Amino acid sequence: MNEIIIQKYGGSSVSNIDKIKRIAEKIVQKAKQGYRLVIVVSAMGKSTDKLVKMAKDITINPRERELDMLLSTGEQVSIALLTMAIHNLNREAISFTGRQAGIVTNAAHTKAKVTNIHHEKIKNALKKGNIVIVAGFQGINLNGDVTTLGRGGSDTTAIALAAQLQASICEIFTDVDGVYNADPRIVHNACRIPVISYDEMAEMAILGARVMHYRAIDLARNYKVKIIVKSSFEPGEGTMIKEVDAMLEKVIVRGVTQEKNVGKIVAEGVPDIPGIAYKLFKALAEKEIIVDMIIQSSRRKEINDIAFTVAMNDFDKANKITKKFVKEVKAQGMISDSEVAKVSIVGAGITSDPLVASRMFGALSKEGVNIDMISTSGIRISCLIKSEHLEKAVKAIHKEFNLEKAGEKK
């Protein structure tokens, strides 16, 4: 049997009939090279947004089961049209909904997790010479209800299928031609990264690179699924995401990312009682708010400040929770600031070389950029700064680490 390749096309790649036809041609060309192909498609362009708007016009609070019922139609339209376009090129193909593709999820409507894939139907269809077209972003729960996978859902469908079908590669086609070591809209000489590790890519995704959702990258890492991110319509090699052997890896700054969509909250003058910080962060976790940077600092004896950052769409909720906390524990007050941004560098081993951090801080200081908070993980260093400084901060760091020489330029 020939190699299986998974290809995923996002909504912007199938946003109109003309694009669907062009994608069909690409797919048929690939099939002619002898590969067995499973294609995962998102809903056309803005069609999911339109469906959401209809639901919101009916009720401000649609139930999630019905929302999934509604939204899953978007991908079903795409798979049917793409399959027709492939038939029109005289090639056998068959469309499968998430259910027909055997994608079983847990019961968490609108953000379901894939728990199993019964891939017999896909295997049989491939065996008969079909290109198999699967609706991304959707599955069914054990009750037979339609579920959707939430953000990054179609990428997750593609990676999960690649893992289950032991595909040689998962190609993610999108509207950019790869992963860049800085945002090309800010840094004009940003470079495409030819190869990046799962860990680095996951950090980049979390820290603001919009190319793929980190959830799909996590899944790929767990199952060692090789990914290529490339443009649907432009030529180019794209970016390969795979396991990179750490032993052979020099300490290298892979890229710089920025995130404006972040807010900072400080609970001031919190009594220094054991477990008091836990109380706050537990309350936040219970509302599923992900806290990023945390700094607890002692201003004077028995009084601490607790500062943390959250994504902007959790900002209001987090403010409310913190306000309640401040009142309950009789802290002195709180500050919240949405005019902040996070600039980060990502690269295997960078936190083990102190020089990297000091060069980053130095570059920012030379530009007069004040660092408000710092956080690090194994392979990243992030600084919270004023959002008005973000652009010059990204440029300065990109230059400091010679990232303009790191690969192919835009």
Add this chain to the structure above:
Amino acid sequence: MNEIIIQKYGGSSVSNIDKIKRIAEKIVQKAKQGYRLVIVVSAMGKSTDKLVKMAKDITINPRERELDMLLSTGEQVSIALLTMAIHNLNREAISFTGRQAGIVTNAAHTKAKVTNIHHEKIKNALKKGNIVIVAGFQGINLNGDVTTLGRGGSDTTAIALAAQLQASICEIFTDVDGVYNADPRIVHNACRIPVISYDEMAEMAILGARVMHYRAIDLARNYKVKIIVKSSFEPGEGTMIKEVDAMLEKVIVRGVTQEKNVGKIVAEGVPDIPGIAYKLFKALAEKEIIVDMIIQSSRRKEINDIAFTVAMNDFDKANKITKKFVKEVKAQGMISDSEVAKVSIVGAGITSDPLVASRMFGALSKEGVNIDMISTSGIRISCLIKSEHLEKAVKAIHKEFNLEKAGEKK
């Protein structure tokens, strides 16, 4: 357990968000009266047409499996939105696709027939106090592929569910307030028919009354499902379709119908050989062309003319087949005429009373309307006339049988 009522709302009843909300209110009011409700919904307004257009923009000849995959999304959107609208009125409801409702069909994509309904899921949902919202027009075949039921599909879904769930009645909501004894656009004093038999209604539907598809009426007759046809938004009693006891029934002309969408074809001078007419009609049947009126007339010894009518959308195909037939059997020639129309009267027992037919022909003759062909079945008499005469023919017949006094006026 309370009575089960099936309600069906067509595309024009759910063509926008506002109408969906109004329908939801109607449904909730009905539920408050203590009925257990199963609601069948069509796709919103023209959405099916839009999907068909997309498919045709991809390929002139989309495969039917993929067309069904595409078209079935229309009803899935409606059921989700209607269910949300009912939730918004604080009433429990749940949406089911054709598959989830357990509607199993044969494999004939785009015109599938319902073969079975596994109604456990619906029963359970009703038992839990839900209003159950089912996607009309769709099911699955034994292979698990999505199928659609073709013309009159949502009506068929509703009737089939009514039969299986032993509903006390099936209410068909549409954009007219009942079945009329003539087309109100032509006959200004046409009357709503309060009660009509299955047989009469089926004939009316075949003969041009667009209210319901005859296929759904046939199914209702087979399972003795009582139907009421009424308007979604206007008040009124509508028309009840049920078994009417023939013994109690006087000979009565129930209504007059017209059909412009018809063409006439004549094979002229066909050799009078046994089985030669069969040869022609077999060729037509093989292409699934339904032939309506047939007249074979002898002009002179051993030479016949064979005239028949077909629906206009089969007219070109029928012409081709007849042309080939004429050539093969060495007939003298053929005539085809699309400027014809069919006017019919329907009523139990009318063909057993010769006076009815003669009154019909007389009324036409008085208006100078020439009758080209005549056909009758147990409960109808149809005349083929020039289409330009159609309007005055309908009016004359309506008057002749005093149909303006037969019921409630528009």
